[in-house]
Amino acid sequence: MxxxxxxxxxxxxxxxxxxxxxxxxxxxxxxxxxxxxxxxPDWGKWGLEALRPAPPPPQDKPLKLGGKGPVKVFSKVPTKDRVVFVTIDDGQEKDPKFVEMLKDLRVPVSMFLTDGNVRDDYGYFKPIQALGNHIQNHTLTHPVMSHLGPDGQRQEICGTQKSLTRQYGTVPKLFRPPFGMWSSATQEAARECGIQGIVLWTASTQIHDMQYDDPNKKLHDGDVLLAHFRGPKQLKGESMTKMFAEMLKRIRRQGFAVARLEDYISFR
Ligand SMILES: [Zn+2]
Incomplete structure (x- = not known):
């Protein structure tokens, strides 16, 4: 059996x-x-036996970043592929089982790391990166960006660029502002630090459900989903791996596959 x-x-x-x-x-x-x-772990028992395979990455990237003008802010990708994109923020929780899950299931994710949350163990994220997943920028200390002046915002973004590039050998191109809060000063700081896009989201994982922008509680082509590297301490005892499995089941039930966000973007 x-x-x-x-x-x-x-x-x-x-x-x-x-x-x-x-x-x-x-x-x-x-x-x-x-x-x-x-x-x-037996992922079949977790209800993950029939995830949909993602289509091949599009040749013509539907989202073009890095042009002139303010850094683009987006919460979904204009595609007709029946795919959603999974982003995982912060980094307090470092569950070894989650790495196994990604190794086994090969679900693509984009990691928006907060340097202060990951500096006690940068190594945890390297096997996840080795699966082809990208490391992106989610500040040094997770502040509300608009509470900071231009210098403070620049420090948060540029400081993280420097640290993550040193640790992971690649330069983050995307930035997620903590709490999804940003202003034109954030766009300016992001541009000065080499960021090409500011990524928000259209749905997020809750402990036992998902929260959708859509009042009908449905996913749509190209939605960006938000999950977190948070564990039992932050999730009332729930593990992030279980929570992630719940999200995957909801994605599958609604008929979507998970694709890699960066595969749908043309960067400068
Ligand atoms: Zn965060």
Missing amino acids: WVRVLAGVVALALLLGGCRRPVAEEPSVTGPGGDGEAAR
């Missing part, structure tokens, strides 16, 4: 976006008594 379920998970991982590992390397298919079989 477990072999069938695990085989299903492997097939799912392949479906979900080109698992590049040969199947033989999966510890979960070594057969009864094989090493590691018990170590792998």
